[in-house]
Amino acid sequence: MPDTDIRHRRAVVLTTGLVVIAAALAGAALLSLAVGARDVPFGTVLHALVNPDPNSTNDLIVTESRLPRTIVGLLAGAAFGLAGGVIQGVTRNPLADPGILGVNAGAGLFIVVAISFFGITSLTGYVWFGFLGAAVTSVLVYTIGSIGRGGATPVKLALAGAAVTAALISFTTAVLITDVDAYDQFRFWQVGSLAGRGTDIAVQSVPFLIAGALLAFYSARALNALALGDDVATSFGQNVLVARLVAAGAVVLLCGTATSMAGPLVFIGLVVPHIARSITGPDHRWLLPYSMLLAPLLLLIADVIGRVVARPGEVQVGIVTAIIGAPIFVALARREKLAEL
């Protein structure tokens, strides 16, 4: 059977691709451990990971500051990439992204409420509020954006997201104006950064991320069916509503957790699935793993760039991803057949 033969060869090629990306990711992680205001030689990095010397400044920088930061980057990146792949599939919308859809602003408002009204000052404390805010906003924006003719079209979703973002920011400001201390904390979260995030944040978020990833991979086949349109999917025996709910659950878990960890990183979840799609084609069983590995690769590289361009200070990773991502967003928006994915 030549057909199975081709499919088999394709699987081999794509698996090899995944391995290559994973290797690149390991390289990027090493780079993220070594590069910064004070560069640490690669040999020292490896030594510090295996057998840290508490009296060496270099070792301390690697283990205390750069290792947590890199882990958060890996986790948040994987979550944003995976969420982006799912959200674009389930909305059949090439411009779907947690930043554009207002999910970040929702997390932001809830975090401000946590800081200001409940006096929560630790990141581990307000992570949960960000999570809830992201969930509430995703549901709100998607519901509003999908009312009416044609369902959730790119323009309707983007407008609903932009408008809801503006509304949420007003509420956020109303709270922050009365509370300078809360504002001081918030402005550093708002910009999107991996710096200063401890390992405890990463550990706390892992269960949520695993749950989200499982739901995402579980819905891969259903997303392939949904891509053919609701009617065809139904005729294939797919329960469209259940498939959408499972996928939405994955998005909320992944985006909410990642946004709370790293702040509102725009465009990562948007750009990466498009790169992945150009390699894998539309099959979500390949597209999702590719997105999951490519996004942290991009995020870690962006973070390293941010540390290098403004030495001895640094540019937060959120700015770097915004500047890398915007041209790609514009190019996508210019495409003729926007609604088709």
Added chain:
Amino acid sequence: MVEATRRRETGRARTVAVALFVAVIAMYALTLSYGEFQISLPDVVRSLFGLPTPAGVDYIMHDLRLPRASVSALAGLAFGLSGALFQQLLRNPLASPDVIGVSQGATTAGIVTVLLLGLDGGVAAAAGLAGAVLTALTIYALSWRKGVGGYRFILVGIGIGTVLTSITSYILTRSDVKIAAEAMIWLTGSVNGRTWPQIVPLAVALVILVPLALILGRTLTGMQLGDDLATAFGVRVQWSRFLLLIIAVCLAGMATSAAGPIAFVAFMSGPIAARLVGGGRPVLVQAALVGALLVLVSDFIGSHLLGSRQFPVGVVTGVIGAPYLLWLLATANRSGRGG
């Protein structure tokens, strides 16, 4: 029959405009007279005309309340007109300058001039205007593809706006927290503590731009029919659209420089005016007046009716605007006008 209907609609549009104008004047007068230090209306008028008044009245009038009321009314007019122009040019009730990135351009330019370069007053106003125009031109150029389609313009604008917002956030993290907190109040939109050098440029811009917008705006009815029909009627569509867009952008930029990007005024004014007038016709004058009224009323609420604390006007318009916005999104989508 058709003639009679049209006359009735024109009559209603005129009545609404007059009623709104009266309401704006009343609110303006109330802003001047009401406060911790009450000034009677006769004293307000006497002070305006430079006649003798009780001690302290002149100071409060000329240094505090007159600038505040004036910048509210002027910025409101500019935002309202700008929003209505955008919404009609792009044929989408949700596409106002504050949603699609133009106001963010003015904001980022303003923040850069004030926080990074340490300049203010006239320079900041010019920077805000330049930022808005530059942003709009960028969006226009990037969405050009054998003409500028409304949807492309909106999407590209949202993308550009997102980048500008993150640049603004970045600059805020690099400043002292006190300065950043003050900047945040301007970022919300505030008419508190404005001075004449900030207000006069806006007034001059309005005197030039409003008549231009109203004259060019006559072609809007043609454009609403869609590019093909409008071209057939002899409207040089892209050119008129471009000029009107530039006027709308300048209005938004000037208003943002003077009062900050007051949330949702540009967004709400057009749809509110359209509902008051009815008939689906362009309502530029009415939208401008609704804008002025919104800012005056919201500032009055923010400074007098929310307990001991004063809130900037942008917080009030944001909180009033949000539910209206959600409702508008839902109905616009249901009727198929949202895209």
